[in-house]
Amino acid sequence: MKMERILFGDNQFFAVNHISDEKSMAQSIRFKDDAAIIKTLDHAMDAGIQTFMCTTHDRIANICEVIRQQPEKYKDFKIYPCMPYAHKYANAVTELGIMGTIKQYVPGNFFGSLFKGGVAFLSKDFLSIMELLIDAEMKMFKGINTPVIFLQNVVTDLLLGLGMKDILVAFHDYVKKKYNAEAGFITMNMPALLNMLEEGGVKNPIICASINKVGFRMSGGKELYEETLRTRQFRAIAMQVLAGGAVSPKEAIEYVCGLPNIESILFGASSRTNINDTVYLIHKYDQVYTTTP
Amino acid sequence: MVKVGLIGAGKMGISHLAILGAHPDAEVVGVCDTSKMVIEALEKYSPFPCFTDYKKMLQQSKPDAVVVAVPTKYHASMVKELLQMGIHVFVEKPFCLRPEEGVELIQLAKSRNLVNQVGYHNKFVGTFEEVKRLLNAGAIGDIYHFMGQAYGPVVIKPKQDTWRSNPEEGGGCLMDYASHVIDLINYLLSPVQSVQSSSLKSIFSKQVDDAVYAMMSLQNGVSGILSVNWSDETHRKMTTSVSINGTKGKIVSDANELKVYFKDAACPAGYSRGWNVKYVTDLTAPVDYYLRGEEYSAQMDHFIKAIQGKVPNEVNSFESAAKTDNAIALIRKAQQ
Numbered sequence: 001m002k003m004e005r006i007l008f009g010d011n012q013f014f015a016v017n018h019i020s021d022e023k024s025m026a027q028s029i030r031f032k033d034d035a036a037i038i039k040t041l042d043h044a045m046d047a048g049i050q051t052f053m054c055t056t057h058d059r060i061a062n063i064c065e066v067i068r069q070q071p072e073k074y075k076d077f078k079i080y081p082c083m084p085y086a087h088k089y090a091n092a093v094t095e096l097g098i099m100g101t102i103k104q105y106v107p108g109n110f111f112g113s114l115f116k117g118g119v120a121f122l123s124k125d126f127l128s129i130m131e132l133l134i135d136a137e138m139k140m141f142k143g144i145n146t147p148v149i150f151l152q153n154v155v156t157d158l159l160l161g162l163g164m165k166d167i168l169v170a171f172h173d174y175v176k177k178k179y180n181a182e183a184g185f186i187t188m189n190m191p192a193l194l195n196m197l198e199e200g201g202v203k204n205p206i207i208c209a210s211i212n213k214v215g216f217r218m219s220g221g222k223e224l225y226e227e228t229l230r231t232r233q234f235r236a237i238a239m240q241v242l243a244g245g246a247v248s249p250k251e252a253i254e255y256v257c258g259l260p261n262i263e264s265i266l267f268g269a270s271s272r273t274n275i276n277d278t279v280y281l282i283h284k285y286d287q288v289y290t291t292t293p
Numbered sequence: 294m295v296k297v298g299l300i301g302a303g304k305m306g307i308s309h310l311a312i313l314g315a316h317p318d319a320e321v322v323g324v325c326d327t328s329k330m331v332i333e334a335l336e337k338y339s340p341f342p343c344f345t346d347y348k349k350m351l352q353q354s355k356p357d358a359v360v361v362a363v364p365t366k367y368h369a370s371m372v373k374e375l376l377q378m379g380i381h382v383f384v385e386k387p388f389c390l391r392p393e394e395g396v397e398l399i400q401l402a403k404s405r406n407l408v409n410q411v412g413y414h415n416k417f418v419g420t421f422e423e424v425k426r427l428l429n430a431g432a433i434g435d436i437y438h439f440m441g442q443a444y445g446p447v448v449i450k451p452k453q454d455t456w457r458s459n460p461e462e463g464g465g466c467l468m469d470y471a472s473h474v475i476d477l478i479n480y481l482l483s484p485v486q487s488v489q490s491s492s493l494k495s496i497f498s499k500q501v502d503d504a505v506y507a508m509m510s511l512q513n514g515v516s517g518i519l520s521v522n523w524s525d526e527t528h529r530k531m532t533t534s535v536s537i538n539g540t541k542g543k544i545v546s547d548a549n550e551l552k553v554y555f556k557d558a559a560c561p562a563g564y565s566r567g568w569n570v571k572y573v574t575d576l577t578a579p580v581d582y583y584l585r586g587e588e589y590s591a592q593m594d595h596f597i598k599a600i601q602g603k604v605p606n607e608v609n610s611f612e613s614a615a616k617t618d619n620a621i622a623l624i625r626k627a628q629q
Contacts, residue, residue, distance in 0.1 A: 014529070019572045020550045021532050028527075087446075087530050126334050157584045161311025164338040188583035192315070216574050219583040244574040 001147055001182070002263070003051070003206070006282055007080065007237065008044040008275075009268035010054035013037050019244040030270060034062045043272040045077070047279040053080040053208075053266055055152065058088075061140035068143050082150040082186060083137040127170050134174060148206060149175040150184035160193050169200040182206055184237070189219045191228045208237035208266060213255040216243035229261045239266040249281060257285035294320045295600050298356035300347045300371065302326040302335065305385050305412065306362035308584060312593045313360070314341070315582035319597050323354035347371070356380060358408070358600055360593075365463025369394035376401045381408040383596045387472040388614035390463050392622050395615035408599045408606045410592070411614035413476040415533060417588035417595070419576030420551040424535065424544055425481055427553065432561050434541030439482060439517030441474040445531035447523040451497045458501055465501030467493060467621060471521040473533055475624075476617040481535065483513035485620035488627035496524040507624050519624075548586075549573050 011017070015028035031037055041052060041063075054060050060081075067074045089101055138149070151171055159167050172183035183206065187193045190209035197205045211229075215222035217240060229236060241256045242249060256265055265282055269275045297319050299310050306326070313319045325344040326332050336343040344350035351359075358381035361371055369389045375382050376398065388411050389395045402409040415421050427433065447470070448458075458464050479485060491507035504522040511517075523531075534547035542555040551571045558566045580590035592609070599606040 016529070018549065019574060021528075021534070021547050022550075024529070025527070028529075126337065154585060157582075158307070158311050161313075161315040161582060161584055162307070162335070162338070163314055163340045166338055189315075192582070214574070215579060217583060219579065219581055221579065244572060246572065246574045 003148065003235070003237070004049070004078075005264055005286070006049050006279060007051045007053045007264050007266040008041070008049045009239070009266050010052070010057075010060075012268045012270045013040070014055065014057050014059070018240075027270065034059065034066070037063055038066055040270060040275075043275050046272075047275050049275075049279070050076045051078045051080060053082060053150070055085045056081055056083045056137040056140065057085045064140050064142075064144055078145045078147055079141060080148045080150060080184065081138065081141055081146055082152050082184075083134065084152060084155065085137075086152055086154045127167070127174075130167065130170065131174055131178070134171070135178070138179065146179065146181055148182045148184045149179060150186050150206075150208065153186040153188055156185045156187045156193065157189055160187070160189055160196055165196050165200045168197060169202060172197075172202050172205070184208055186239070188217045190236075191220045191224050194228060194232060194234055197234075204233050204235060206235045206237065208239055210240040210243075211236070211238035211256060211259070211262070212241050212243040213247045213252060214243045216240060216246060226259065229259055234261075235263045236261055237264040237266050238262050241265060241267065249278060253278070253281040254285050254288075257282060257289050294318060295597050296320050296322045296355065296357045297597075298323040298325070298347075298350055298354055298359045300325045300350070300359060300361050301363035301385075302328070302331050303362060306360070307331075308589060309360050309362060309383075309593060310341070311584055312582060312590050314339070316593065316597060317581065318601065319593075322356050323350040325350045351375075351378065351380070358383065358596070360596075361385065362412075365468060366390055366461065368463075369398065372398050373401065376405060376407055376409075379405060379407065381596075381600050383410045383412065383593070385412045386476070386614065386617075387411075387463065387468050387621065388611060388618050392615060392619045395611060395618055399611045399615060402611055408596065409611040410596045410599070410606070411609045411611065412592065413473060413480075413609050413614065413617070414586070414588040414592050415473055415477050415548070416480055416608050417591040418548045419573045419578070419587075420546045420548060420571070421477060421481070421535075423551055423571065423576050424537070424546050427544060427561065428481055428537070430561055432542065432564075433537065433539030433544060433553070433555070436482060436513075436515050436537060436539045438538040439478060439515060440536040441478045441517065441519050441521075442535075443470045443474045443521045443523075443531060443533040444525040444528045445470065445523050446526040446528060447531075448497050448503050449524055449526045451499070458498055460501050465493075465498070466503050466521060466523045467505045467624060470523045470531065471505045471519065471624075472617055472621060474519060474521055474535075475620045476614070477533065477535060478509075478511070478517070478519075479616050479620065480613065482515055482537070483511035484616040485509050485623060486512045488620070488623040489516075490629055491519075491624045491627040492629055493625070496522075505624065507627065509620070509624075548588075551576070 013031045015024040017024035175181045175183045186208045210217035218225050238256045242252045313321050321341045324341045325347040332343045359375050361384040487510045489508040493502035494504040496503035503524040507519040537544045545552045553569045555566050577587050580587045598604045
């Protein structure tokens with residue numbers, strides 16, 4: 001299954017702004033109502049985008065409900081869930097500790113039964129806990145087409161730094177087995193992650209990474225990223241192509257469209273004009289680079 | 294290769310561990326935590342040697358350096374023990390529960406010539422570093438007022454479970470959130486000398502403060518306001534900011550965006566009269582491994598490089614962190 005060339009992101013809906021806390025608050029006000037999110041998704045669909053890549057934020061559950069209610073309108077629509085919504089857990093860990101957080105978020109009776117079985121049993125079953133957490137996050141997408149399921153960068157990169165290759169591989173295997181989906185990995189450390197995934201036997205992985213003209217959040221350096229794209233086998237999604245506003249849209253898109261081996265470009269925008277402008281630029285430079293030998 | 298051990302694999306400890314695991318010049322020779330569950334997970338899936346008793350780890354792994362990320366009440370005794378063994382120490386913030394505990398540790402580190410660093414990561418954030426450069430150059434004239442703020446959604450409903458909700462162990466917004474802002478003010482402007490008045494409010498917590506408001510004066514005579522609240526869910530995550538007024542202009546900065554206003558055309562290169570906006574993307578040096586923010590990797594890299602003798606042990610020394618402990622004590626004392 002090939003991913004669409006352009007994927008629509010959700011940062012703007014949830015006040016995620018990497019350069020300005022003020023803009024972040026303005027976004028939070030603008031997208032207070034779910035209807036505002038749906039309207040912006042409509043603009044993206046009008047521009048020909050049929051894939052929404054979004055974090056498993058509580059509010060996405062409402063959006064999923066709208067999508068389920070209008071099967072005709074959304075018949076070609078796909079969601080790429082990105083899990084977990086990390087701040088939910090990070091804030092919980094500060095308040096409740098690691099055990100407290102797991103107790104709060106691992107669903108239902110599972111924990112009760114585990115505690116009955118004693119800590120020894122519990123400690124040997126981390127992968128089952130991971131699977132339960134994935135299932136909990138996936139609940140809201142029931143009945144919606146989710147062909148790729150992503151692990152958020154904070155978790156991917158944490159596991160990478162901790163050398164926990166087996167858990168990355170287990171995530172990959174589980175979403176395939178349970179959801180018949182491809183696993184995707186979001187990262188700020190693309191070359192190092194690709195090495196680890198390959199070591200773990202994951203072939204041609206989907207990796208979504210910050211890729212931009214100024215080298216912003218491209219750990220290991222822009223040259224290494226370009227080299228990796230040129231010489232290695234994986235399915236790249238470029239995100240943060242505007243580098244938080246450090247590059248002009250035209251320059252930014254031209255750079256990314258000129259790179260080899262980028263299957264998709266992920267971007268988010270709030271207004272119809274910005275969505276249309278970005279889509280136009282991607283199509284324009286795609287044409288330039290496919291017609292030049 | 295610097296042989297590093299880690300004590301305390303909680304939220305910050307795990308993050309430091311991943312950064313150390315990815316660092317080309319660091320070898321993680323041991324990880325210790327009292328939680329069996331955390332240790333067994335690390336034992337099973339990470340390449341690091343794991344321990345539940347830190348003394349055993351020190352004995353067996355013989356680290357050159359140790360990262361201490363345990364509840365604050367254990368900092369003083371544990372750091373002392375490490376220094377006495379000749380081990381370089383990186384300890385999480387805040388430094389010590391009581392300012393007097395820090396004095397001995399500063400002396401001990403100095404006399405043994407050991408690298409000492411505390412985890413106030415804001416000093417490695419590009420925007421705040423630029424604020425420091427501007428202030429050092431006297432760019433906005435004589436400073437007469439500051440406002441230091443931090444807000445975030447840590448405790449947003451009544452509930453309490455961990456050491457962070459226990460005042461005896463270093464819990465509460467003052468020790469956790471506010472210490473970052475105080476440390477930043479100490480660093481950017483001047484250490485806090487006195488606190489005119491303060492108010493520590495419990496909003497949802499039963500035993501600790503969820504918000505801290507204070508009027509303070511600094512050693513250089515400048516006065517200003519501290520406003521910190523970790524029960525503010527209008528912020529998606531912790532946002533820390535400073536606003537500094539001078540006779541020639543004003544600086545407003547958070548970790549993402551720096552805004553500087555200059556009254557006239559005589560201002561530093563790269564700036565002009567009126568408002569100037571710079572983003573962290575333009576001010577941040579890239580890191581080899583990224584997790585949660587460049588500053589976390591940069592501070593650990595600084596610690597490793599200081600041990601290797603490649604950079605001076607100046608940023609976030611015990612001495613500077615002790616000044617923040619002192620200010621925390623002054624704020625407590627000045628409560629209305």
